[in-house]
Structures are given as C-alpha cells and as structure tokens.
Amino acid sequence: MDTLTALRTRVSVPRLTEPGPDREQLRQLLAAAIRAPDHGLLRPWRFIVLQDEQRQGLADIMEQQALARQPDADRCALDSARGKALRAPTVIIAVAEITEGHKVPAWEQVLAVGAAVQNMMVAAHALGIGAMWRTGAMADDPAVKQRLGFTDKDQVVAFLYLGTPAGAIKSLPEQNIADYLRDLPA
Ligand SMILES: Cc1cc2nc3c(=O)[nH]c(=O)nc-3n(C[C@H](O)[C@H](O)[C@H](O)COP(=O)(O)O)c2cc1C
Structure with a gap:
C-alpha cells in the first residue's frame, strides 16, 4: 500500500484477534514511531511492548486501578477490568517521558509521542494489521504511571x-475537507 493510500484509508479496528504482529512487523512499527x-x-517516546502472556502484567495493573477507583468492585467487575488488557494479542503502551524545565513545553513533547503513535497506526494499516488507540482513566492515573515505571509528570x-x-x-x-477550513481573520 502506498503512503497516501494508507494515510487516507486508516480506520480504528476495535475487535482484534490472533495473530498479533510478528517480530519483524513490530520492528517496523517501532521504526516508524521513532521517525515522528x-x-x-x-x-x-517510551514504548512498553506486551505480547501474549506479558499482557497479564497489564491486566494486574488494570485490576488494581479498578479496585482503587471502586473499592467494593466485585470479581466480575475486576475480571472485566483485567479483560481490557487482553483485547488484542499485542498492546504497545506509549508514554511521553517529559523533560521538565525545557524550552520545549510538555504539551509539545506529548504531541511528539502522539505523532509516534499515529505513525504506528498508519504503518500497521499499511501492513494489514488492525490497530486501536485507547486511553481512558488509566492514562491519567498517577498509580498506573508508577506501576509502568514512570512518574506523575509523564503522560501515558x-x-x-x-x-x-x-x-x-x-x-x-x-x-468534507471544506468543513475544516477557515480563513485568517481580517
Ligand atoms: C488520544 C486518543 C485517545 C483515544 N482514546 C480512545 C479510548 O479510550 N477509547 C476508544 O474507544 N477510542 C479511543 N480513541 C480512538 C477514537 O475513538 C477513534 O480514533 C475514533 O472513533 C475515530 O475512528 P477512526 O480512528 O476509525 O477514524 C482515541 C483516539 C485518540 C487520538
């Protein structure tokens, strides 16, 4: 698939199954990411790549986060939280490790990581791999960041x-492209 076609036709794929990307495809996705x-x-950009059984570590974190948010959560709710880690064969957690006090503000650093994620999504599409970008409450939770090896200043x-x-x-x-165009105010 050529680049422009990949860019124009990418869509999110929420329902994903085996197999996940193989080693070489993962390498290609990450190589695309770091050209953002x-x-x-x-x-x-920092990437935690979880495949197959490695996802259980993320399931543990998701369960703990659900319990912290809702201390009386029953087993069913906790299993549902765990299941979010297992929605696809592979999960890449992309984190912006923020350099504080730099002339490049934190928001620009986060955007750079967002661009890296988009590069991976488009590269995945070009390779015939389905991809879904998710965030939610997990992404902003200081305890989750810590469990992932980061600190509160960083952004999942x-x-x-x-x-x-x-x-x-x-x-x-x-x-319609025209819907998004604006003139410079006079
Ligand atoms: C920063 C960001 C966070 C997102 N978080 C979620 C999410 O938590 N759950 C979800 O279902 N989709 C999430 N999405 C994906 C959007 O829902 C998806 O891109 C949108 O539905 C448009 O679909 P498309 O990608 O096929 O155009 C996120 C996308 C971005 C850019």
Whole structure:
C-alpha cells in the first residue's frame, strides 16, 4: 500500500484477534514511531511492548486501578477490568517521558509521542494489521504511571492495541475537507 493510500484509508479496528504482529512487523512499527517529528530532539517516546502472556502484567495493573477507583468492585467487575488488557494479542503502551524545565513545553513533547503513535497506526494499516488507540482513566492515573515505571509528570499517551481484524473493517466516514477550513481573520 502506498503512503497516501494508507494515510487516507486508516480506520480504528476495535475487535482484534490472533495473530498479533510478528517480530519483524513490530520492528517496523517501532521504526516508524521513532521517525515522528520531535521539537528539540528530546526523544520523549517510551514504548512498553506486551505480547501474549506479558499482557497479564497489564491486566494486574488494570485490576488494581479498578479496585482503587471502586473499592467494593466485585470479581466480575475486576475480571472485566483485567479483560481490557487482553483485547488484542499485542498492546504497545506509549508514554511521553517529559523533560521538565525545557524550552520545549510538555504539551509539545506529548504531541511528539502522539505523532509516534499515529505513525504506528498508519504503518500497521499499511501492513494489514488492525490497530486501536485507547486511553481512558488509566492514562491519567498517577498509580498506573508508577506501576509502568514512570512518574506523575509523564503522560501515558496510548494503549495501542494491535492484531488481526476480527470481522469486517468499518467503512470510511463521509468527511468534507471544506468543513475544516477557515480563513485568517481580517
Ligand atoms: C488520544 C486518543 C485517545 C483515544 N482514546 C480512545 C479510548 O479510550 N477509547 C476508544 O474507544 N477510542 C479511543 N480513541 C480512538 C477514537 O475513538 C477513534 O480514533 C475514533 O472513533 C475515530 O475512528 P477512526 O480512528 O476509525 O477514524 C482515541 C483516539 C485518540 C487520538
């Protein structure tokens, strides 16, 4: 698939199944990620790649987070929280490790990691791999950041789920470029 086609036709794929990306495909996704633009060359991106059984560590974190948010959560609710880690064969957690006190503000560092995630999504699509970017309450929870090996100043940018699309891929939404164009105010 050529680059422009990949960029124009990417869609999120929420239902993903085995197999996940193989070793070489993972390498290609990460190589695409680290070519994202990066003001100040701070390289703020960090990636935790979890495959198959490794996802149980993330399931533990998701269960603990659910329990912390709702101390009376029953087993069913906790299993449901655990299940979020297992929604796809592979999960890449993308984190912006923020350099504080730098002339490049934190928001630009987070955006650089967002661009890295988008590079991975487009690269995955070009390789025939389904991808879904998720965040939610987990992404902003200081305890989760700590469990992932980061501190509160850092930002979890994505839980990027990757795998083989299960079922039909949704059709592209109708969008009009003109709807998003504005003139410079006089
Ligand atoms: C920063 C960010 C966070 C997102 N978080 C979630 C999420 O928590 N749950 C979810 O279902 N989708 C999430 N998405 C994906 C969007 O829902 C998805 O891109 C949107 O539905 C449009 O679909 P498309 O990607 O197929 O165009 C997120 C996307 C971005 C950019």
